[in-house]
Amino acid sequence: xxxxxxxxxxxxxxxxxxxxxxxxxxxxxxxxxxxxxxxxxxxxxxxxxxxxxxxxxxxxxxxxxxxxxxxxxxxxxxxxxxxxxxxxxxxxxxxxxxxxxxxxxxxxxxxxxxxxxxxxxxxxxxxxxxxxxxxxxxxxxxxxxxxxxxxxxxxxxxxxxxxxxxxxxxxxxxxxxxxxxxxxxxxxxxxxxxxxxxxxxxxxxxxxxxxxxxxxxxxxxxxxxxxxxxxxxxxxxxxxxxxxxxxxxxxxxxxxxxxxxxxxxxxxxxxxxxxxxxxxxxxxxxxxxxxxxxxxxxxxxxxxxxxxxxxxxxxxxxxxxxxxxxxxxxxxxxxxxxxxxxxxxxxxxxxxxxxxxxxxxxxxxxxxxxxxxxxxxxxxxxxxxxxxxxxxxxxxxxxxxxxxxxxxxxxxxxxxxxxxxxxxxxxxxxxxxxxx
Amino acid sequence: xxxxxxxxxxxxxxxxxxxxxxxxxxxxxxxxxxxxxxxxxxxxxxxxxxxxxxxxxxxxxxxxxxxxxxxxxxxxxxxxxxxxxxxxxxxxxxxxxxxxxxxxxxxxxxxxxxxxxxxxxxxxxxxxxxxxxxxxxxxxxxxxxxxxxxxxxxxxxxxxxxxxxxxxxxxxxxxxxxxxxxxxxxxxxxxxxxxxxxxxxxxxxxxxxxxxxxxxxxxxxxxxxxxxxxxxxxxxxxxxxxxxxxxxxxxxxxxxxxxxxxxxxxxxxxxxxxxxxxxxxxxxxxxxxxxxxxxxxxxxxxxxxxxxxxxxxxxxxxxxxxxxxxxxxxxxxxxxxxxxxxxxxxxxxxxxxxxxxxxxxxxxxxxxxxxxxxxxxxxxxxxxxxxxxxxxxxxxxxxxxxxxxxxxxxxxxxxxxxxxxxxxxxxxxxxxxxxx
Numbered sequence: 001x002x003x004x005x006x007x008x009x010x011x012x013x014x015x016x017x018x019x020x021x022x023x024x025x026x027x028x029x030x031x032x033x034x035x036x037x038x039x040x041x042x043x044x045x046x047x048x049x050x051x052x053x054x055x056x057x058x059x060x061x062x063x064x065x066x067x068x069x070x071x072x073x074x075x076x077x078x079x080x081x082x083x084x085x086x087x088x089x090x091x092x093x094x095x096x097x098x099x100x101x102x103x104x105x106x107x108x109x110x111x112x113x114x115x116x117x118x119x120x121x122x123x124x125x126x127x128x129x130x131x132x133x134x135x136x137x138x139x140x141x142x143x144x145x146x147x148x149x150x151x152x153x154x155x156x157x158x159x160x161x162x163x164x165x166x167x168x169x170x171x172x173x174x175x176x177x178x179x180x181x182x183x184x185x186x187x188x189x190x191x192x193x194x195x196x197x198x199x200x201x202x203x204x205x206x207x208x209x210x211x212x213x214x215x216x217x218x219x220x221x222x223x224x225x226x227x228x229x230x231x232x233x234x235x236x237x238x239x240x241x242x243x244x245x246x247x248x249x250x251x252x253x254x255x256x257x258x259x260x261x262x263x264x265x266x267x268x269x270x271x272x273x274x275x276x277x278x279x280x281x282x283x284x285x286x287x288x289x290x291x292x293x294x295x296x297x298x299x300x301x302x303x304x305x306x307x308x309x310x311x312x313x314x315x316x317x318x319x320x321x322x323x324x325x326x327x328x329x330x331x332x333x334x335x336x337x338x339x340x341x342x343x344x345x346x347x348x349x350x351x352x353x354x355x356x357x358x359x360x361x362x363x364x365x366x367x368x369x370x371x372x373x374x375x376x377x378x379x380x381x382x383x384x385x386x387x388x389x390x391x392x393x394x395x396x397x398x399x400x401x402x403x404x405x406x407x408x409x410x411x412x413x414x415x416x417x418x419x420x421x422x423x424x425x426x427x428x429x430x431x432x433x434x435x436x
Numbered sequence: 437x438x439x440x441x442x443x444x445x446x447x448x449x450x451x452x453x454x455x456x457x458x459x460x461x462x463x464x465x466x467x468x469x470x471x472x473x474x475x476x477x478x479x480x481x482x483x484x485x486x487x488x489x490x491x492x493x494x495x496x497x498x499x500x501x502x503x504x505x506x507x508x509x510x511x512x513x514x515x516x517x518x519x520x521x522x523x524x525x526x527x528x529x530x531x532x533x534x535x536x537x538x539x540x541x542x543x544x545x546x547x548x549x550x551x552x553x554x555x556x557x558x559x560x561x562x563x564x565x566x567x568x569x570x571x572x573x574x575x576x577x578x579x580x581x582x583x584x585x586x587x588x589x590x591x592x593x594x595x596x597x598x599x600x601x602x603x604x605x606x607x608x609x610x611x612x613x614x615x616x617x618x619x620x621x622x623x624x625x626x627x628x629x630x631x632x633x634x635x636x637x638x639x640x641x642x643x644x645x646x647x648x649x650x651x652x653x654x655x656x657x658x659x660x661x662x663x664x665x666x667x668x669x670x671x672x673x674x675x676x677x678x679x680x681x682x683x684x685x686x687x688x689x690x691x692x693x694x695x696x697x698x699x700x701x702x703x704x705x706x707x708x709x710x711x712x713x714x715x716x717x718x719x720x721x722x723x724x725x726x727x728x729x730x731x732x733x734x735x736x737x738x739x740x741x742x743x744x745x746x747x748x749x750x751x752x753x754x755x756x757x758x759x760x761x762x763x764x765x766x767x768x769x770x771x772x773x774x775x776x777x778x779x780x781x782x783x784x785x786x787x788x789x790x791x792x793x794x795x796x797x798x799x800x801x802x803x804x805x806x807x808x809x810x811x812x813x814x815x816x817x818x819x820x821x822x823x824x825x826x827x828x829x830x831x832x833x834x835x836x837x838x839x840x841x842x843x844x845x846x847x848x849x850x851x852x853x854x855x856x857x858x859x860x861x862x863x864x865x866x867x868x869x870x871x872x
Contacts, residue, residue, distance in 0.1 A: 077817075078821045078829065079820045081774055081824045082763075082769060084769055085769065112814060119815075281764040282759075282769065287764055314831075325761060328717040328720050331720050333518060333718065334518050334519065334520065337517070338517055378548060378551045378859070379832070381513075381548060384513075384514050384516075392514065392718070392747035392748070393747045395831060396815070396831060396833070397832070421812075423814070427817045428818055430818065431820065434818070
């Protein structure tokens with residue numbers, strides 16, 4: 001049988017429920033999907049293909065899934081650091097957004113964000129920001145899979161004047177993108193402190209009606225918790241649950257300050273949790289109780305948040321930082337072991353987004369979103385445990401081949417769809433305007 | 437005037453006490469040392485040189501200084517992870533050491549460690565392990581600067597049978613290496629729980645007599661603190677201070693569980709503190725009170741510890757992790773700002789080792805230990821603050837040129853003294869024996 005492509009690896013990490021690892025394995029790809037996987041000699045015997053990617057010294061695994069970001073904020077990377085949140089937002093980020101935000105800005109910025117994510121092995125990201133249409137277009141142009149959420153708040157911004165405005169835009173956006181091969185549209189409620197219960201309920205109705213997910217920032221800071229308690233007499237996750245937010249497919253980013261009762265709600269309602277450790281650390285927001293969430297069975301995944309507060313979009317580094325930080329915080333070196341961390345970054349991300357039937361592992365019938373990394377590096381030598389290396393020692397620069405939807409996007413570490421330098425040059429031009 | 441080499445950079449980060457940054461700067465190197473630095477046009481006018489390294493899109497800065505490691509343990513990278521400390525040591529690391537340790541093992545392993553450190557921009561490391569002679573020889577072969585400490589404990593190991601044995605070896609080692617251009621010999625007391633007060637005093641006498649530094653692991657775990665209190669009725673730093681350990685040039689690694697009184701001692705006695713955040717996180721040892729140590733004026737620097745507990749030797753990642761983690765732990769996003777973190781990784785490391793007269797910054801008369809990194813990367817784009825990028829966004833793979841003692845060791849990201857693949861191959865061979 002003829003397939004489109006065969007990719008081989010000294011190790012194929014399937015990340016399926018049995019965590020099967022194929023030594024000297026291969027994956028056959030046909031019409032965007034994985035049609036078979038097995039020992040390389042079996043696959044090469046069974047299938048013919050115009051393209052066979054050699055696996056020597058390489059690991060093939062599912063692409064990483066970044067479940068929470070504001071991709072366009074990559075243009076604010078390092079604009080202001082080491083500041084209290086309020087000063088950072090009010091004196092730096094918001095004024096820069098005020099000067100620059102436009103569909104063109106977001107489109108160009110998201111191209112850079114996609115470039116950075118792809119080169120570090122991320123094949124799917126979930127985004128909330130302004131001008132969702134630009135984000136979706138740029139992701140498609142860059143060949144990346146994305147859940148793009150159109151945002152809703154109760155106050156006027158550059159894209160609307162009130163909740164109904166944003167809801168109308170969101171519905172239009174969802175209709176426009178409902179059939180795209182790479183884009184999954186969604187709705188983002190900014191937060192429980194910027195969306196009234198009434199607005200949250202409207203978001204739920206629209207997302208239920210359109211069969212799309214709803215996403216929200218949840219308990220990122222201690223301030224948010226006390227604010228919501230003072231407004232509604234309940235902790236944020238309880239409050240959101242009461243609005244019905246968690247009764248449909250939902251994703252909650254951060255979840256830093258959730259207590260045991262809230263963790264129970266998140267787990268029972270199957271809410272996708274996006275743990276954004278590096279952003280939470282850098283903004284001094286706190287450290288989310290991830291081991292407790294995992295123990296409760298919550299669908300915890302990783303997000304980079306925006307590059308303005310991180311300062312990169314590298315999911316490998318999120319995974320490594322999270323696996324280490326939680327050990328010290330829990331005083332237990334066994335929590336979030338390497339295999340768990342790698343699951344959270346792949347199939348766990350897919351589960352959080354409600355897409356684990358389609359992506360997140362190397363299994364027959366799933367989309368071919370694959371990454372191959374080069375093991376022949378000093379920092380990956382010697383090799384005793386493949387999961388350990390992928391979590392504690394891997395670097396973004398080890399990523400050599402990235403495939404999304406069966407199409408090779410990064411080859412030998414370089415973008416093949418477009419000139420990388422052009423994307424960097426455009427960023428330099430916009431930066432002039434940002435830092436005015 | 438003719439010099440050996442001129443290296444240019446869009447930015448030259450001097451890391452001198454005024455934190456001068458030269459835009460379009462250049463550094464002139466003659467006979468191992470920095471003889472001048474200024475605007476590139478001034479330097480290029482003033483000096484002729486057979487080798488001029490272009491600075492376009494590059495940052496030149498002092499090489500990173502890794503103040504605590506066990507370089508040879510790189511051969512145990514990922515051998516065992518996610519385990520309680522006792523099980524990790526007793527069931528995995530010690531048996532592997534028992535099977536393998538020899539001068540040849542250490543020599544070969546340190547070559548790999550140096551390769552990894554050099555490629556991630558580290559030019560000096562401070563080491564304590566078995567077979568110091570092998571470590572020193574391998575570092576010299578790889579062109580790297582190192583403080584190599586000959587170890588002392590009170591019990592028998594593969595290299596000796598009692599404290600006097602180790603002290604004799606240490607004295608011999610110090611005499612053998614006292615005139616080397618790259619190696620600074622020293623003595624390592626393993627810890628206050630493996631060295632009696634009498635042994636510690638002998639170490640102090642020998643180090644004073646030979647004018648070398650003494651190093652020790654200090655308060656890495658809570659267990660150590662209670663153990664020392666139960667044995668001596670004092671906290672570890674107080675106990676060490678009473679032995680006179682801190683009255684000469686000394687370096688204390690970890691310092692996780694030091695209280696305010698102990699921080700005062702470390703600061704007042706000018707003890708070099710090596711903060712090993714990634715190892716401390718991964719082994720769940722705890723998080724050292726670095727902001728308090730910095731506030732007290734202690735000489736805090738970064739160390740990777742051994743790669744068996746990290747799992748890499750990348751100081752860039754230590755710096756980035758530390759700058760972020762302490763913000764969350766302190767609930768203050770302003771602590772360890774980017775400039776502070778970069779100082780700790782460069783001139784701070786030199787201060788901790790008592791070598792700030794010779795290395796750690798780009799100043800006339802200092803040794804030319806320099807690093808050039810490539811800024812033309814998606815994850816370093818756009819650029820608003822150079823310190824921010826060097827700490828929060830830089831990756832080891834951005835390092836292109838590394839010079840130690842005026843000699844280029846890494847060029848275009850590759851080792852030029854030796855075949856990298858040969859070093860990796862040797863590691864693979866030893867790994868067979870390690871994992872028997």
